Amino acid sequence: MTVVRVAEQTGFRVPQGIGEAAARVAELVAALPEPAERTPAQRAEIAAAHDVARTERARFLDRHAEAVYDELTDSRSVFLRLPELVEAAADACPGLVPTAAQLASERANRQAGKEGYEIDQGIFLRAVLRSPVAGAHLLDAMLRPTPRALELLPEFRTTGRLELRSVRLERRDGVAHLTMCRQDCLNAEDEAQVEDMETAVDIALLDPDVSVGVLRGGKMTHPRYRGRRVFSAGINLKSLHAGDISLVGFLLRREIGYIHKLVRGVLVDEAASWRSPTIEKPWVGAVDTFAIGGGAQLLLVLDHVAAASDAYFSLPAAREGIVPGAGNFRLGRALGPRGSRQIILQGRRVFATEPDARFLFDEAVEPEELDAAAARAADRLSAPAVVPNRRMLRVAEDPPEDFRRYMAEFALQQALRLYGEDVINKVGRFAGRAG
Template sequence: MSAGYVEAGRKLIDALIGQDQAEARLLRHRFLAEYAEQVYAELTDNGREFLRVDELTAQAAELLPGLVPAKDELEQEYSLPQAEKKGLEADHGIFFGSLLRLAGPGAHLTEAMRRPTTRALSLLPGFRSTGQVDLGIVQVHRNGDVGEVTVANTSALNAEDDRLVAALEVAVDLVLLDDSVQVGVMRGGVMSHPRYAGRRVFSAGINLTALYQGEITFNGFFMARELGYINKIYRGLSTSGQSWAPTPIEKPWVAAVDSFAIGGGAQIALVFDRVIAEEGAYFTLPALREGIIPGLANLRLPRVAGGRIARQCIFADRRIDASSPDGQWFCDDVVRAENMDAAVVSAAERLADPAVPANRRVLHQHEEPAAVFRAYLADYAVEQSRRLVSPDLITTLERTWISRRAAKPA
C-alpha cells in the first residue's frame, strides 16, 4: 500500500466521524474516485486473490473502517424490515460502482464472480457419479448429454430471493463443470401455490414478500445474481490464467417457459440461446411499478426488441404474450402444453453441435462486450442500491403486503 494511499485512507476514516449520511457518502465517492484501484489491489493481493462480492466488502470494511458497513452494522440492518433499514447498502453500491468503472478491477471482479462456487466444486464428484443433485429449491438432473435445472421454489411461484439465487448459481456451475453435459436446460417445477397447483411456472420475479421483510440483500441478490448465475449462463465459467488464450467453460442453454416469466424471469429469458414457451405464457417487466431497476433488461431488451418496445415494457409494464407477434422478442417457439417436453428435447438436440460454444462466444463478445456489461453494472450498482430505500418503493411494498394479506382466506 503506497504512503499516499495510507494517508488518504486515514484522513477518510477521520473525516467520516460525525458526518451525516449524505456528506459521508460524498466523501466515500471522492475517495474511491481517486483510490479505488489501489484499494482493490490491496484487497486482492495485486490480483492474486479472486474474491466474491460479499468477501470483498467484508475485507474492505476491515481494511478501511467506514468505507463500507461493518459486519455488525450489516447484521443489524439485515434484521430489519425494508421500511426500517438505514440504507447502509448504498455504500456497497458506491463501492462496486467505483470498481466496475475501472478496466482492471472491473474485469478482475467479474472474472472472480465467474469462477465456480465452492459448494458446486464439493458437489461435483457426486453429480458426476449419480447425475443428480437436490439443492432443495433447485434440482439438477443429467439426462443423457443434457443438464436439466428445475426451479422448485414451489410455494412462491419460483420467485427469487437470496437463497434461490445462490442455489441457481450452484446448479449452473454443476451443469457447466460436468464434461458429459453439452446443453443446459432451465425450467420451472410443478407448483404447490393454490393458484397454480399442479402446473409448472417459470418465474414470478423478485420475491416481494422477502423484500418487504428485509430479507433481500444487495450483495447476495442484486450483485450476485447479475455477476453470478446469469452471467455464467451468458458467458460461462472463467478459466482466466490457465492458458495463453483462456477459453471459458460455456455451453448453450434452453429455457422452457411455462405459465409466465414475470420480472426476473423475463430478464433471464434474454440470455438463453433458445426459449420455448407454452401457449398462453406471457412475459412482463413490472420492476418500475415495484420501484426497482429490472436487472440488465434496460441494457439487453432495447438491443433485442428495439427502444420503443423496451420502453413500453419497462416504463408501462406492457405484457407480451408468447403467442403474439411481439412474443418473438422473448421466445423462439410457442407450443401447446402437452408438447413442451418434446420441444425442449428438440431444441437441446439442435444446440448440442460442438461448434455452438465457439459461435456463441464470438457472438456474445460483440453483441454485449465485457466493457459494456461492466459499465452498465457500475451505474446499476449505484442506482439500484439507492432505489432499495426510496420512499415510493417502501410505499409499494406496504401496499402489496396489505393487499396480499387481505386476499388470504381467514
C-alpha cells in the same frame, strides 16, 4: 490473505474527512429513533449527514478505487467474491463501507426499518466496477465456480442428480435439466434460491458429460396455480419487505454470478487451456405460464426460448420501483428501444402469440408440446460448432466492457432504489395482501 490497512501501506492516505463524516452518521443513528419513527426534521438531519459522508467517499474512490482494490486483492493475485471484497474493504479502510456489525444490525430489520448502509456498498462497488482493471478482475472473480459447487460436483458426476432446496438438477442423455422448484411462491427468487441457482449452473457447466442445459420451472403448490408449471415470478417481494434481499448477496450476486455464467461460462484456471479460460455451454429455456421480472431477465441470456402459447413476458420495474437487473442492458438489443421502454417503463406484457413475441421467444407451442420443443432445441444446440459460434455472437452482442460499465452504475442505482420510500411502501402493501 491478511488484509492490511490501506491508509498505512499505500502511497496515499484515506482522508480524515471520511472517518469524521462516518462517525457523525454513527452518532446520529445512535441518538435518533428508528428510521420509521423519525420526524421529518430528524430525517432531514440524518440525510444531510449521510450526504456529506457519501460525497467524501465518492470523491476518494473516484481517485483511488483501483489502488484500494489492488491492496485488497494483493495486486489482483487473489480473487475475492463480492461479500469477501466488501468485508475486506471494511477492515482495511474504516468508514469507506459499512462494518459487519452495521450490516448485521440492518439484517435484523425489515426494509422500512433499515438505515440504508448498503448505499455505501453501492458507492464502493460502482467505483470498483468503473475501473477497466479492477472491474474486469472482479467480474472474473465472480465467474469462478463456488466452493459449494466444487464440493457437490463429484456426487453429481456419479449420480446425475442433485436436489437442493429450491433447484433440482438432472443429467439425461447429455442434457442438464435445471428445474426451479419453489412451489409455494411461484419461483420468486430470494437469496437462498440465488445460491442454489449458481451452484446448479456451475455444476452443469463443469460436468464434461453435459453438452447443453435446459431451464424450466416446476409444478406449483401455490393455490392459484396448483399443479401447473410456472417459470418465475421474479424477485420475492415478501423477502424484500422483510429485509432479506440484499444488494450484495442477491441483487449484484445474481447478475454477475449465475446469470453472468449463463452468458460467459464458468472461469477455470486461466493457465489450464490456451483455447479459452472459460467453459461455456448453450442453454434452452422452456417457459410455462409466465416469466416475470427476474424470470424475464433470464430469457434474455438463453440461446433458445420455447414458450407455451398461453405464457407471457413482463418486466414490471415501474410497479415494483426497482431496476430490473441487466434487463435494461439487454432488452433493447432484443426488442428495440420503443418496445423496451413500453415494457420497462410502462409495464407492458408481451404474450407468446403476439407479433413482438418473436423477439423474445424463438417459438410458441401448445403447453403439452413444450417438453418436445425443448428437447428438439437441446438436440440442435448440442452440435460441436454451437459453442464457438455462440462465443463469437456474445463478443458482438454482449461485450464484457459494456456489461462492466452498466453494472457499475447499476450497483449504485439499485442500492438507492432499495431504500426509496415508494419501494418500501409498495412492497409493504404487497406483503400485506399476499397469501
